Amino acid sequence: MRYKIYEVLTWASSFLKQHGKEEKVAELLLCHHLRLTRAQLLARLRDPLAESVRQSFLADVYQHVYEHVPVQHLLGYEYFYGREFLVNRHVLIPRPETEELVQGVLTRISYLFPDSQRLDVIDVGTGSGAIAVTLALENPALRVTAIDISAEALQMAARNAERLGAEVAFLHGDLLQPLIEANRKVDVVVSNPPYIPERDIPSLSPVVKNYEPIQALAGGEDGLAFYRRFARELPLVLKERALVAFEVGAGQGEAVASLLKEAFPLANVEVAFDINGKDRMVYATLS
């Protein structure tokens, strides 16, 4: 007996709901397995579903429910700023909050450096390359370099840059060390570093804790370890006129702003809030 698409979809949606997962995951996964858009899927709900597709689709649904595999790992991608970024276990799945950081950087660049050519922009801890690739594509005048300590993450970021046609240079290294060693001075440093306090890691949801790289999450005892290092190392790499843009964990805004004010007493430091009203970005402008 062959089931119709809508029968399998209805069953999977309520199965997901019963297990505390989002129902819409069923539609996403089924579109993926059938290589259809959502509109095409909805137009074919009464078509029969091939048994092989039904089985591979249900295998993914079970993995999501019983093993907490993130849906992005089942699909192999996540959307960021309207573009598809490939993801795997070596990179953080890019989050919507980070789109707000990218937006903030693009806006600030346009008014801080209205007539500068080829600004040197560095994305530290690039992961999937979401920030670096998006900045390069949204403003092709930027000269974007991405750094990560994980060689596997850099591989994925480079693949994303190539697929999306972005010109980004990649450096393997520890935070700003590749720039310090080369005595390179830059205009913009942007980073979404690991910022989860170590004590909070055990209570993260299994979808995050079991599948996202710990190196992308753990920010030392209080979550601020990377910002402290940035505050020490940034003065060695920034030009006189420069922009620093960080994503921070909710509640960390003021602490990170203080670190930047200590490092750059003359800078204009600003804590910005995300769409959910949480302190999420800290910007420092040196001029």
Ligand SMILES: C[S@@+](CC[C@H](N)C(=O)[O-])C[C@H]1O[C@@H](n2cnc3c(N)ncnc32)[C@H](O)[C@@H]1O
């Ligand atoms: C929170 S993830 C951010 C990934 C990506 N930028 C994004 O916003 O989706 C942090 C990234 O920093 C990298 N990282 C961790 N420690 C690092 C270090 N010491 N130097 C450079 N990168 C580091 C991790 O490998 C990870 O890719």
